[in-house]
Amino acid sequence: MNLSLPSETIFHAIESTIKDYRKFAQKNISEKIKDMTIDQGMVLLFLNEHPELTQKEIAELVFKDNASMTRMINTMVQKKHLKRSINSKDRRRYIIEITDKGKDVLKTLPPIIHQNRNSSLKGITKNELNQLEIILNKIRTNCAKT
Amino acid sequence: MNLSLPSETIFHAIESTIKDYRKFAQKNISEKIKDMTIDQGMVLLFLNEHPELTQKEIAELVFKDNASMTRMINTMVQKKHLKRSINSKDRRRYIIEITDKGKDVLKTLPPIIHQNRNSSLKGITKNELNQLEIILNKIRTNCAKT
DNA sequence: CAAATATAATTGATATATCAATTATATATA
């Protein structure tokens, strides 16, 4: 069996890329906002655009499971970025609101993220990005098949 | 600030792809080999080709830190896939050997991994893969710049 | 409508990851 080493595969390149981007982005966030992780920032961005999202839905968007999301939101409530209240329409869910402190973060965060995205994609054409997305989608589709 | 949601970005697509691949690969491994994670499997593959690797070097190859690698190798030693012994050439390092039980795994594992890679890359041309790698490298380079 | 099934969130147990400090050894340099 002549198998290339994991480090020589495209999967290694993919994983390495996202980890490098996360490190880069986290560093730039931490310089400006204390005690704020990328994942927490993403939760704020999602809730800001879609306040009706359930914890389960947010979890999926940021690649966590339900249990992790419960705990993540607990800490964000403790840190006073979010407020949880009962949803009388469906008492299994919560209404999750962004507090004033959370809104302050939402003033500072977007320009940093914008900058992170721009500088990490510098020199890459629109066409290349399209290509990249198409190929990644093929891989995802293949992995979804049994 | 008009920022697209994280889920609409290429970074989301990249992260989603590698997570889907990992899930897919882990599932196929677990069906054939009990109690074996992808990461442990990769450590075996690397050590098999490069027995002289230090824990630190292996850590980097599988995207962990030193502390995690220490603990990971501890469990692999406990499970009798690896054997650690003193390296008299440099007493800070260890010599890490693959046991017979580890070698058994190395008979079963490669065809599974080969199959995982093949099926997840089905329908993707050599040229597309090259493109993919080039673009990912551009992103990595950008993230490495301050 | 009652029972069965599904869904959202939580919890506890466990595993894994991360950070800073520490230990042991090796290498560089004054």
Place this chain on the structure above:
DNA sequence: TATATATAATTGATATATCAATTATATTTG
């Protein structure tokens, strides 16, 4: 050569993730 610096690995404290079981509520269906 003695001291400073660098490196490999470990440890303890803490944070985060994952799995299975549980709780509470909604929805479906016989």
